Amino acid sequence: MNEPGAAPELLEEIADGVMTLTLNRPDKLNSFTPEMHALLRAALARAAEEPTVRVVLLTGAGRGFCAGQDLGARHPDSGGGAPDLGETIETLWNPMARAIRDLPKPVICAVNGVAAGAGANLALLCDIVLAAESARFIQSFAKLGLVPDSGGTWTMTHRLGEARAKALMLTGEPLPAPKAEEWGLIWRAVPDDKLMDEARALAAGFAQGPTFGYGLTKQAVHAAGHLSFDESLDLERDSQRRAGRSADYAEGVRAFMEKRSPVFTGEPS
Structure with missing residues (x-):
């Protein structure tokens, strides 16, 4: 939990549908704490239910986007035996992954710096990912003897193919944002000083x-x-x-x- 008077772990602003x-x-x-997960x-x-919210823009404060889970409370030497990381995924990361994927509105991610571990996979869950050119995506799990989670094995394999997905996950080698764009992992890498302007403009359009x-x-x-193809046609x-x-x-x-710009409301009927 936050200390009294401390800044909240998640900042939220709603303006003009964003x-x-x-x-x-x-x-x-x-890095994520249980508090940040809950927030x-x-x-x-709220975004899913509130009709005035038409799009979500997710980013990070400071020099990095997200380093994944805060491991301080899950140190194997902290007492009580080995932590149950499966429970952490089941109760925290998986519900969040499903919430982003299932949100019936666009979710844009502006990756302002390093995105590592579950932080990288959090970004990749979003519908459109913009990243600063200096940003890097790191599947850092192997460095800890762990398995990629938060949808990483699915997302990386589907977007990059088995060869690149395996190599990035097994080596933990950083993937620079321009290369991530070239490989089709993200939508676009943009100059660092233009990232938020482009992300906000995209969000405003949505x-x-x-x-x-x-x-x-x-x-x-x-x-x-x-x-199947036929099933997709039916859908x-x-x-x-x-x-x-x-x-x-x-x-x-x-x-x-009438040869004018439409004024959409976002309502189903």
Whole structure:
């Protein structure tokens, strides 16, 4: 828990449809405590339910994005025997991973510095990842005798293929942001001093967009990894049926016919 008067471990701001969440333990490279887990999951739940929130922007304070889990309370020599890291994943990391993937709104991550361990995989859970050119993604688990978690084995393998995923995970070699972009692991690497401007501009665009349609698109893309081609066609049909009944579709058609910019509300109907 925070000390009295201490800054919160997660900063939250909602403005113009954008919920900006900033991991705020810069002295610890924003490594996660149970408190930070609880704060982030609560914020994601609010984002899912609050219609005025149209997009989430996640970033970190200070010189790094996130170093993963704070291992201080999980030191094997702290007493009580070996810690149950599986419980940590089951109760903390996995629920957060599912909350980000399942959020029916775009989630942008602005990686402002090193993203290591579960911190790297947290970033990769987001829908669109921008990273400062100086940022690095490090699958540091092997250095501790551990297995990549927080969706890392799935995300890395699906985006990079088995050869690159294995090499990065087994060696723990840092992957610079420009190379991560080149390999298709992230959307874009941008100059450090332009990162937040680009991330905020992207978020502002999504905040004015057809939120319901964005959510359906996310679901279809996520499902494509395990569906057959015919099953994907069926899902596209069903999703398009729902999108076609939305207020945003009606507004989009009207705006097109009237040769003006649409004013989307993000509502399903």
